[in-house]
Amino acid sequence: MSMININVYCPSTKQTIKIENLTKDSSIYDLKRIIYDKTGTPPEHQIIQLNNKKIPNRYDSKKWEKLGINENTNIEMIYAMEGGCVGCRANLCCCGGSCRCQIM
Numbered sequence: 001m002s003m004i005n006i007n008v009y010c011p012s013t014k015q016t017i018k019i020e021n022l023t024k025d026s027s028i029y030d031l032k033r034i035i036y037d038k039t040g041t042p043p044e045h046q047i048i049q050l051n052n053k054k055i056p057n058r059y060d061s062k063k064w065e066k067l068g069i070n071e072n073t074n075i076e077m078i079y080a081m082e083g084g085c086v087g088c089r090a091n092l093c094c095c096g097g098s099c100r101c102q103i104m
Contacts, residue, residue, distance in 0.1 A: 008035060008075045022064065029060040035077055047078040
């Protein structure tokens with residue numbers, strides 16, 4: 001089975017997360033679980049963007065291959081917090097007051 005390695009950028013923390021050995025059968029939710037394991041951000045608080053387009057949660061079960069994701073795809077994870085702080089500098093999401101949270 002073919003494996004891919006990707007980088008996921010998190011703009012609120014300016015951190016790039018390296019994700020290795022994903023299969024083409026991996027789903028968006030699989031990616032969210034790996035991000036959770038690496039950052040502690042729960043999957044339900046993650047918004048995944050592919051090439052600047054938000055992927056709705058209803059696509060969590062979609063496979064990489066169906067979405068055309070490869071190692072060159074621009075992937076971002078935005079922290080979404082219910083009732084989010086929208087950059088209010090209150091540090092509700094522990095991003096040091098530099099967050100760019102989205103209201104869910």
